[in-house]
Amino acid sequence: MSDATEPDQDCLLEARSIGRQTSAGECLVRDLSLKVHPGDRIAIVGPTGSGKSLFLRSLAMLDEIQAGDILFQNAPVADKDLPAYRSQVVYLQQRPVLIEGTVESNLKFALQFHINQDKSNNVDAVLELLSSFERPNGFLKRKSSALSGGEGQIVALLRALILAPQILLMDEPTSGLDPQTTRQFEQIIQQWLETSNQRPAFVWITHDHTQAERVATQIMTFPAGTLAPVPTTA
Numbered sequence: 001m002s003d004a005t006e007p008d009q010d011c012l013l014e015a016r017s018i019g020r021q022t023s024a025g026e027c028l029v030r031d032l033s034l035k036v037h038p039g040d041r042i043a044i045v046g047p048t049g050s051g052k053s054l055f056l057r058s059l060a061m062l063d064e065i066q067a068g069d070i071l072f073q074n075a076p077v078a079d080k081d082l083p084a085y086r087s088q089v090v091y092l093q094q095r096p097v098l099i100e101g102t103v104e105s106n107l108k109f110a111l112q113f114h115i116n117q118d119k120s121n122n123v124d125a126v127l128e129l130l131s132s133f134e135r136p137n138g139f140l141k142r143k144s145s146a147l148s149g150g151e152g153q154i155v156a157l158l159r160a161l162i163l164a165p166q167i168l169l170m171d172e173p174t175s176g177l178d179p180q181t182t183r184q185f186e187q188i189i190q191q192w193l194e195t196s197n198q199r200p201a202f203v204w205i206t207h208d209h210t211q212a213e214r215v216a217t218q219i220m221t222f223p224a225g226t227l228a229p230v231p232t233t234a
């Protein structure tokens with residue numbers, strides 16, 4: 001019989017009974033728990049305003065939580081460990097924020113930081129992912145300011161993947177994209193999962209249930225935060 005207090009050795013990221021409140025003490029979300037293991041593909045769905053983004057930002061340790069705990073590899077994350085945490089648990093928001101300069105300088109931006117210095121080897125693999133998709137000649141040399149919204153989001157995704165994260169947290173990353181770019185985005189994620197040798201995981205907020213069923217193996221439904229496997233179609 002397993003001991004309920006025994007640590008789950010394989011667990012990468014755990015949210016335990018997360019609660020969020022406004023500064024006036026009004027409850028925004030309560031008692032949300034999730035465990036992310038290597039290889040997990042988790043979609044979060046739920047109505048507008050049900051707390052999905054608040055929860056994901058809590059997992060990314062971007063906001064303070066008012067109740068509960070976030071554990072990475074079964075331990076709380078100290079402030080001094082946040083840079084290392086953010087190079088392993090990478091957050092991708094709905095609207096890409098790119099720096100001025102070329103696509104290439106955006107892709108390599110995070111590599112200048114000491115914490116990411118050993119990640120330069122990932123560049124070739126990520127450029128390989130990019131080469132699978134038709135892009136205009138000289139795409140890497142294009143100015144970020146001249147990219148379409150969809151191209152910008154693909155660049156933001158590739159920039160995240162260069163960090164070879166263990167977990168990718170995505171907040172409606174394809175909501176502004178056309179169907180073709182959405183599929184390209186999903187295919188890049190798929191190829192990343194298949195080619196990485198470290199069994200990365202993702203948590204992906206989407207309003208599109210068919211997308212959730214296409215990309216994920218488990219779906220967390222808000223506001224209750226219940227987690228269930230995606231039903232397999234016979």
Ligand SMILES: Nc1ncnc2c1ncn2[C@@H]1O[C@H](COP(=O)(O)OP(=O)(O)OP(=O)(O)O)[C@@H](O)[C@H]1O
Pocket residue numbers: 022028046047048049050051052053054055
């Ligand atoms: N900083 C904040 N202060 C006060 N209320 C907030 C704050 N951030 C979010 N909220 C409120 O908390 C609720 C949940 O917001 P959240 O953005 O997590 O919803 P969501 O489920 O992601 O919605 P959507 O699907 O529209 O993106 C909303 O009612 C929102 O207005």
